Amino acid sequence: MTLKILLADDHKIVRDGLRTLLEKHDDIMVAGEAEDGREALQLSRKLQPDVVVMDIAMPDLNGIEATRQILSEYPGIKIVALSMHSDKRFVSEMLKAGASAYLLKDCAFEELITAIRTIMKGKIYLSPGIAGVVIENYIKRDSAGEASVFSLLSEREREVLQLMSEGKSTKEVAAHLHVSIKTIETHRTNIMTKLDIHSVAELTKYAIREGLTTL
Amino acid sequence: MTLKILLADDHKIVRDGLRTLLEKHDDIMVAGEAEDGREALQLSRKLQPDVVVMDIAMPDLNGIEATRQILSEYPGIKIVALSMHSDKRFVSEMLKAGASAYLLKDCAFEELITAIRTIMKGKIYLSPGIAGVVIENYIKRDSAGEASVFSLLSEREREVLQLMSEGKSTKEVAAHLHVSIKTIETHRTNIMTKLDIHSVAELTKYAIREGLTTL
DNA sequence: CACAAAATCAGGGTTCCCCCGATTGTTTCC
DNA sequence: GGAAACAATCGGGGGAACCCTGATTTTGTG
Missing domain, CATH: 3.40.50.2300 (Response regulator)
Known part of the structure; x- marks a missing residue:
């Protein structure tokens, strides 16, 4: 076999x-x-x-x-x-x-x-x-609440964050995931709110630190 | 003394x-x-x-x-x-x-x-x-043209790139440097053209690689 | 000095981002 | 099993960012 x-x-x-x-x-x-x-x-x-x-x-x-x-x-x-x-x-x-x-x-x-x-x-x-x-x-045993991207963000949100930090625009992400631009905008808003990060630059740094994307 | x-x-x-x-x-x-x-x-x-x-x-x-x-x-x-x-x-x-x-x-x-x-x-x-x-x-003797940020970008452009990759918006960068928004927009356009990078995410990664900002 | 490059700013049009709100489905919990 | 919380989806409107063209001034270099 x-x-x-x-x-x-x-x-x-x-x-x-x-x-x-x-x-x-x-x-x-x-x-x-x-x-x-x-x-x-x-x-x-x-x-x-x-x-x-x-x-x-x-x-x-x-x-x-x-x-x-x-x-x-x-x-x-x-x-x-x-x-x-x-x-x-x-x-x-x-x-x-x-x-x-x-x-x-x-x-x-x-x-x-x-x-x-x-x-x-x-x-x-x-x-x-x-x-x-x-x-x-x-x-x-995950004692020290590591509050990482894996617990804070939903699966879909991590996906969106990764695509964004790879340089894709909202429009491109939407096309890529076959949903409306508005949906991605909401995801981004939620991501930014959850992480308390409000710029693409720092979001990218965060994604790099969390291993969602690489330099 | x-x-x-x-x-x-x-x-x-x-x-x-x-x-x-x-x-x-x-x-x-x-x-x-x-x-x-x-x-x-x-x-x-x-x-x-x-x-x-x-x-x-x-x-x-x-x-x-x-x-x-x-x-x-x-x-x-x-x-x-x-x-x-x-x-x-x-x-x-x-x-x-x-x-x-x-x-x-x-x-x-x-x-x-x-x-x-x-x-x-x-x-x-x-x-x-x-x-x-x-x-x-x-x-x-700098033989292998390293084409780094130091030769490609002007002093002012590196400054703007650093501020951007630290998460500042165009407006904030302009206020910080006491110039008009339009000026920063021009700088950003020039930076993106010179580096052939067209998203804030990848620009941030570039700045990290070049040591202009840190994670 | 002439020429190039850098830095500054403006107008106008297009697109994107952000704050509100809304619907639907799923999971969770008492 | 209904309430509550979360997840994923979309929309409108206003402000911000983006792109193109073009212009002035300063600086630096041959």
């Missing part, structure tokens, strides 16, 4: 590398590649992969949101999170979103194979080094 | 520490403190210090611009640059702006005293570790 895998990473060279490495294994097939979170969602619907290898930092829809949405539609799909950072916010949010594995990008490739094999048995796989973060977080 | 010093750093706790340490020396007097570049410029006019200890990353007007403007009015004032980064762009721009010393913030305090004494003799003082960057830069 062959494993169908979907690669989601915004850097083509990374996808190329992963695809080549993965396809050396006879029982693994890379069914498709997505260059942003939204495409990952669409291709998940179309291809019904067994596993999605998902970068966290991606334009349009980030890996965490994409994971959330894919799993809400297809709880059977396994997600392997790939990240450059061991930031505890990312780790815990990704796991909360339902990812089955969390790997750091500086790990050896063989670890990805190990992770995939592990999660296909229904277990969770974490990069060495990530485990510590998880334990730490478990102990603190 | 007592040395009159002006401290310019946006963190009060840093200024407090430096002031205390500096005033242990009988021949040194901290004449004033500025919390941003513009205040540094104003206090330089008012106090006519011998030395300005200048942080690079400051709101409103950054340390590099402030240095440039102070020295254009008072070439006799000595500037000691204090920075968290050994980024070669900052070093070379700060030296081009006319700073007499460049210190990293993780240096020992005694080094600041050494630097001040050195520059009062008319010499240049560089943090160990910075020297290498300078030499490197000297060898490359």
Whole structure:
């Protein structure tokens, strides 16, 4: 039985590398590649992969949101999170979103194979080094109300914020999400009110700090 | 003869520490403190210090611009640059702006005293570790056209960009700089054209990358 | 000195942003 | 199970921002 895998990473060279490495294994097939979170969602619907290898930092829809949405539609799909950072916010949010594995990008490739094999048995796989973060977080148990973007903003609002901080205008965001400009304006107003931030510049900085977009 | 010093750093706790340490020396007097570049410029006019200890990353007007403007009015004032980064762009721009010393913030305090004494003799003082960057830069001699904000934008444009990326509206920037809104609009248009960036979000990211503002 | 670049400002038209309000559906909670 | 809170959707109107054209003054450079 062959494993169908979907690669989601915004850097083509990374996808190329992963695809080549993965396809050396006879029982693994890379069914498709997505260059942003939204495409990952669409291709998940179309291809019904067994596993999605998902970068966290991606334009349009980030890996965490994409994971959330894919799993809400297809709880059977396994997600392997790939990240450059061991930031505890990312780790815990990704796991909360339902990812089955969390790997750091500086790990050896063989670890990805190990992770995939592990999660296909229904277990969770974490990069060495990530485990510590998880334990730490478990102990603190979200005690210190971190009041981050994930608790303050709704899913839709985070989506809008990410698109805005990627440089899209209200109009473009509206077109992108297929809703009216007025809707996006309301979202933006709500976001700004909730965060008590009232300029695009500072909103962008906030989004960068929270990992919704990158420099 | 007592040395009159002006401290310019946006963190009060840093200024407090430096002031205390500096005033242990009988021949040194901290004449004033500025919390941003513009205040540094104003206090330089008012106090006519011998030395300005200048942080690079400051709101409103950054340390590099402030240095440039102070020295254009008072070439006799000595500037000691204090920075968290050994980024070669900052070093070379700060030296081009006319700073007499460049210190990293993780240096020992005694080094600041050494630097001040050195520059009062008319010499240049560089943090160990910075020297290498300078030499490197000297060898490359700005060869690879780095096309940074410093060559592309005018002084005034950088000022406007910094204020914008700090979250100020066009109106606020205009009021702050005592010019008409139309002037700022022109600057903004020119900045966006020169950089080929057409949203406040991406402009903010650019400003962060170039060190004009911080997260 | 001539020329270029930078900084300043204006008018006018278009678009966008912001403050009000409104509807519908979902979740939560007593 | 209805009240309450939240989420997502849209609209009007007024002020702000944006874009284009054009103009003056100062500054700097060959």
